[in-house]
Amino acid sequence: MNRIITIGREFGSGGRELGKRIAEHLKIAYYDREIITEISKKTKLAEEYVQQILENKPIISFPITIGHSLYPVFNPVLENSSSIYSEQSNTLIEMAQKSDCVIIGRCADYILQDYNPLRVFVYADMEQKIKRCVDKAPKDENLSIKELKQQMQELDKNRSKYYQFITGNKWGDKKNYDLCINTTNLNIKDVAEGIAKMFL
Amino acid sequence: MNRIITIGREFGSGGRELGKRIAEHLKIAYYDREIITEISKKTKLAEEYVQQILENKPIISFPITIGHSLYPVFNPVLENSSSIYSEQSNTLIEMAQKSDCVIIGRCADYILQDYNPLRVFVYADMEQKIKRCVDKAPKDENLSIKELKQQMQELDKNRSKYYQFITGNKWGDKKNYDLCINTTNLNIKDVAEGIAKMFL
Numbered sequence: 001m002n003r004i005i006t007i008g009r010e011f012g013s014g015g016r017e018l019g020k021r022i023a024e025h026l027k028i029a030y031y032d033r034e035i036i037t038e039i040s041k042k043t044k045l046a047e048e049y050v051q052q053i054l055e056n057k058p059i060i061s062f063p064i065t066i067g068h069s070l071y072p073v074f075n076p077v078l079e080n081s082s083s084i085y086s087e088q089s090n091t092l093i094e095m096a097q098k099s100d101c102v103i104i105g106r107c108a109d110y111i112l113q114d115y116n117p118l119r120v121f122v123y124a125d126m127e128q129k130i131k132r133c134v135d136k137a138p139k140d141e142n143l144s145i146k147e148l149k150q151q152m153q154e155l156d157k158n159r160s161k162y163y164q165f166i167t168g169n170k171w172g173d174k175k176n177y178d179l180c181i182n183t184t185n186l187n188i189k190d191v192a193e194g195i196a197k198m199f200l
Numbered sequence: 201m202n203r204i205i206t207i208g209r210e211f212g213s214g215g216r217e218l219g220k221r222i223a224e225h226l227k228i229a230y231y232d233r234e235i236i237t238e239i240s241k242k243t244k245l246a247e248e249y250v251q252q253i254l255e256n257k258p259i260i261s262f263p264i265t266i267g268h269s270l271y272p273v274f275n276p277v278l279e280n281s282s283s284i285y286s287e288q289s290n291t292l293i294e295m296a297q298k299s300d301c302v303i304i305g306r307c308a309d310y311i312l313q314d315y316n317p318l319r320v321f322v323y324a325d326m327e328q329k330i331k332r333c334v335d336k337a338p339k340d341e342n343l344s345i346k347e348l349k350q351q352m353q354e355l356d357k358n359r360s361k362y363y364q365f366i367t368g369n370k371w372g373d374k375k376n377y378d379l380c381i382n383t384t385n386l387n388i389k390d391v392a393e394g395i396a397k398m399f400l
């Protein structure tokens with residue numbers, strides 16, 4: 001069976017950098033944005049739309065309650081969401097079957113549980129995450145620290161809701177992961193080397 | 201400054217084994233029971249008594265409330281507890297100043313915060329912890345699984361209370377650690393190698 005590393009992460013914690021570095025060390029595949037592209041191709045839905053469904057409040061596309069019963073009424077958003085969730089699972093499983101790989105986000109820790117992935121969660125103190133975002137922001141971005149913080153919290157809230165919706169588990173709860181890594185005081189390069197070493 | 205690794209751990213999760221293996225890899229000092237012995241020597245109190253104060257319900261030795269005020273009344277247990285807590289801090293600081301080291305438990309992550317330790321917390325699923333305890337139990341131990349589980353839960357409850365009492369923080373809350381390691385599905389030998397690699 002191929003060996004899979006899944007990385008859940010708080011926005012701005014450096015989870016993506018960690019994943020990339022681990023994949024480089026191990027010379028294995030790395031999937032992040034590629035997953036959206038793949039689902040978009042399969043469902044023939046625009047990448048932006050797929051991303052919105054996968055990252056923003058999937059809860060809005062639930063069946064609508066009428067009286068005391070739940071009726072799965074016809075709802076194009078719901079129909080599309082179901083296809084997208086289903087294609088997400090298929091895509092992740094295809095990736096896991098293809099070769100060893102690192103997968104960022106997408107509830108891959110849960111969806112690929114039969115593949116015994118190494119389930120990593122990356123987090124950091126808010127101050128450190130803001131610093132990281134400011135350092136990496138495009139030059140023309142003019143968000144205040146307050147606006148940035150709000151945006152980050154909103155993004156993580158959506159990730160958390162989405163994770164709970166798909167898995168039924170609490171996002172970031174350490175019992176659902178094998179390793180939780182606080183990047184506030186750690187050097188991501190060293191951590192990547194360490195995880196690669198564990199994995200070899 | 202010397203480099204310190206502190207390891208907090210749930211009972212039966214293999215935190216001690218992980219600490220020992222890391223210390224062996226890095227060829228650095230390892231402190232666990234040695235801390236109790238040292239405090240016992242300094243306070244001239246029996247090791248068992250020191251251990252009881254440090255591991256069991258320090259809360260009972262709080263000043264007693266009279267009316268609406270708190271009076272630090274004379275209380276030999278309280279006096280001894282204060283000496284023990286104080287000697288614990290001194291001992292940990294001496295150890296941290298002496299050389300690179302791995303320290304098990306004793307709120308060392310908090311007490312040695314000025315030394316920027318790598319703060320590790322080790323945990324596992326109950327089933328796995330029970331399996332580990334059964335495998336390592338002395339042959340003449342005849343606890344039922346139910347009794348063992350109760351004992352483990354009681355021990356962790358005391359650790360949690362003690363940690364909260366000394367640090368004001370929640371024991372096992374991932375924000376207080378740099379790495380949280382779930383040993384349920386991991387090979388402790390591999391993890392030790394990985395952490396040693398991060399630390400080198």
